[in-house]
Amino acid sequence: MRLENELKAALLEGQFKLYYQPKIDASSGEVIGAEALIRWLHPEYGMVSPAKFIPLAENSGVILDIDEWVLQEACRQNKIWQLEGMPRFPVAVNISARHFYQSNLIPTITRILHETGLEPQYLLLEITEGTLIRNVEYGVRMMEDLKQMGIHISMDDFGTGYSSLSQLDRLPISEMKLDRSFIQGITEDSRKSSIVRAVIELGHHMDLRVVAEGIESPDELKYLTDLECDQFQGYLFSKPLPELEFSRFVLRWD
Numbered sequence: 158m159r160l161e162n163e164l165k166a167a168l169l170e171g172q173f174k175l176y177y178q179p180k181i182d183a184s185s186g187e188v189i190g191a192e193a194l195i196r197w198l199h200p201e202y203g204m205v206s207p208a209k210f211i212p213l214a215e216n217s218g219v220i221l222d223i224d225e226w227v228l229q230e231a232c233r234q235n236k237i238w239q240l241e242g243m244p245r246f247p248v249a250v251n252i253s254a255r256h257f258y259q260s261n262l263i264p265t266i267t268r269i270l271h272e273t274g275l276e277p278q279y280l281l282l283e284i285t286e287g288t289l290i291r292n293v294e295y296g297v298r299m300m301e302d303l304k305q306m307g308i309h310i311s312m313d314d315f316g317t318g319y320s321s322l323s324q325l326d327r328l329p330i331s332e333m334k335l336d337r338s339f340i341q342g343i344t345e346d347s348r349k350s351s352i353v354r355a356v357i358e359l360g361h362h363m364d365l366r367v368v369a370e371g372i373e374s375p376d377e378l379k380y381l382t383d384l385e386c387d388q389f390q391g392y393l394f395s396k397p398l399p400e401l402e403f404s405r406f407v408l409r410w411d
């Protein structure tokens with residue numbers, strides 16, 4: 158079977174599953190968000206990493222179906238957590254560049270929010286810098302439309318892709334997410350720490366929050382706390398977890 162068909166079949170057969178990784182607020186220490194990360198529970202090969210199948214899905218059209226499923230599932234789950242009385246926080250969904258340029262992204266999100274009953278401020282979209290290479294004007298307009306709807310946007314993997322520094326002041330984003338390649342080894346590598354320090358300062362000047370991902374050690378956390386990074390995410394706190402384990406994590410954490 159061609160991979161495209163296999164991915165479509167997997168979607169129909171319910172072989173995809175969302176895991177959630179907590180985002181921690183630097184000042185309160187509380188869980189203030191969750192990033193949804195897809196997993197493929199393949200009947201033969203076991204758990205397949207999105208790093209393997211997302212790029213392939215992006216080369217066919219099936220990424221649109223996958224992203225739509227992820228949006229639906231993440232919004233549905235966040236609403237369930239709210240109804241269960243969990244503290245409210247936004248769920249972050251990764252949107253591929255290809256989907257961003259699909260004219261039906263906004264109607265799709267509108268429908269999903271309506272169907273799930275989730276308010277727009279509880280959905281955060283993570284897009285990478287590379288998303289804007291294709292057409293900055295269009296990308297900015299799309300982001301403005303999303304902002305109008307009350308949806309926040311995070312610039313993911315900041316610092317790794319096409320540098321949109323010249324465009325940064327035009328982008329209606331709420332947060333910058335420092336790529337984990339800058340975080341790993343930050344305590345020993347003065348080059349990395351200079352970059353991170355500068356990005357945090359830049360973000361704060363632009364009234365953006367700065368999130369560090371991929372934090373694995375208490376030393377890295379201490380370092381980033383001293384640099385006044387706003388939010389933290391990484392294995393130090395938790396790996397991405399299935400929904401039930403995630404809610405247990407939140408309850409234990411508080």
Ligand code: G
Binds near residue numbers: 195206211251397
């Ligand atoms: O969870 P993990 O680190 O294995 O993810 C690997 C890559 O797959 C990351 O770059 C991540 O952004 C991407 N990814 C994970 N989940 C999703 C998803 O739901 N949609 C899209 N488009 N990408 C995802």
Ligand code: G
Binds near residue numbers: 251314371
């Ligand atoms: O591209 P994106 O930033 O969305 O990818 C996030 C990926 O990083 C996910 O696949 C997630 O599993 C992974 N991840 C999350 N925390 C850590 C961490 O502390 N260390 C490492 N190595 N990977 C992490």
Ligand code: NA
Binds near residue numbers: 192251283313
């Ligand atoms: Na992400």
Ligand code: MN
Binds near residue numbers: 334
């Ligand atoms: Mn990232």
